[in-house]
Amino acid sequence: MTPANCPRCGGRLARDNGTGRCAPCQAAERDRLSTPPAVPDSFWDHEPVRTVLARRHLGQVIRAYRHHPYHGRSPLPQSVVAGWLGITQAQLSRIENGPALVHLDRLTHWATVLRIPPDWLWFAVGPDSPVSARADGNRAAPDLGRRTLLAGIAAVSAGSGLVGVTEEPQPRRIGSADVSRLNAVLELYRSVDYECGGGLLYREVARFAESVYRMLDWSHSAGLTPRLVAAVAAARQLAGWTALDAGRHADAQRHFAAGERAAVTADDAPLAALIRYSQAKQLQHLRHNQDAVAALRLAGSELGSRATPAVRALLWGAEAASIAALGDHRSALTLLGQASDQFERVDPEREPAWMAFYDRGELLAQYGRVYRDMARQTGTQATQAVRSVEEAIIAFGSANVRSVVLNEVGLCSALFLADEPERAVAVGTRVVEQSRALSSSRVVDRVVNLRRDLRRHRHLPAVAEFERTLTARAATTV
Missing domain, CATH: 1.25.40 (Serine Threonine Protein Phosphatase 5, Tetratricopeptide repeat)
Structure with a gap:
């Protein structure tokens, strides 16, 4: 193929065509600002793409994707691809040029958005993905996988000599590298919370936070104290957050108060x-x-x-x-x-x-909350509430299970407020089942609370049946 051919379809280009695409292909790609194009299998066999796939660095894969000649003579702008992924242009720049991603939820979601064939990936997507297993409503297998993952994280922290598995390690002098290891373990726990919820996680994180706190008495240089105290604060914050998600409000308040004091002390x-x-x-x-x-x-x-x-x-x-x-x-x-x-x-x-x-999903979720309250109190903005929450769900991506379920609860409420009860029941029925696959009391509370927004539609048989489902779900949480 010569440079005078369209890289997408192989058709001849007119001499005055400066875009690198034939007119039919340009027309076919006019919606690329909202969705990635369907690319041929040969797209992934392009040498620069194959090279970075072999490096197992999804950020570099995205950069190679943007610069692929399939898209024309100019690469896809970062702002366009960032929009597909639900992040900002600056965030995408950091992902492309920073260290390789390790969070499975983001890897699977972004690979799915870009339609990367599973055979080219170094992790599972689709029905074989651990993330998909979490969302299928089957509690036993996901819980077993989560507990195995938590045991693995505990083993990592124990291997650092900082936190014991069955008993606390002996005090010793600690340095900057030790604090970095503590923060790395904390990030592993955060990734589990991000994907699964705090119910199974709280006890492990609380124990970790207490262990980090005791390290303040270990020998260390004065210059290291602010970083170590900040690590204590961060561990307490996550312990409080997982306690909140598990419905342990007194524990959450205790950890938040301790974390706040530590963060202030660390300036x-x-x-x-x-x-x-x-x-x-x-x-x-x-x-x-x-x-x-x-x-x-x-x-x-x-x-x-x-x-x-x-x-x-x-x-x-x-x-x-x-x-x-x-x-x-x-x-x-x-x-x-x-x-x-x-x-x-x-x-x-x-x-x-x-x-x-x-990310953008978090911000759009707040728009949805504001518009839902406006709909409840003034009867306006219900349609805007639906639109905002739908956009938030897309921005989060299906792999971010807890945030998606929380926002689908919000979508169900918005649909009832927008007088779309049939759609609301369909979404609500799905989130009732999804809530069973999460260890999050906060999600269950929000699901049960859907009863307040369905009231004016309860004369409909489907809505009345859905309300009985919510009442039964509430009874199982007592």
């Missing part, structure tokens, strides 16, 4: 803000929105000039949800606008590592 204002955000999420779950607003505003004021765009967006988006629940819709929409402006300024290289979870 890590962004981490202290994350912990206050986590406290606010617990208060929102318990319907204490006035207290949630106070916690979020305290977090923002304490940050001052140390606030990064992602942290600001996180705090303002959460505050908007509570403000809307309290009835101040104008202020809530203003806060969402400010959060969106900050989100567009996010540079992952300048954000704390623990902010990696915050």
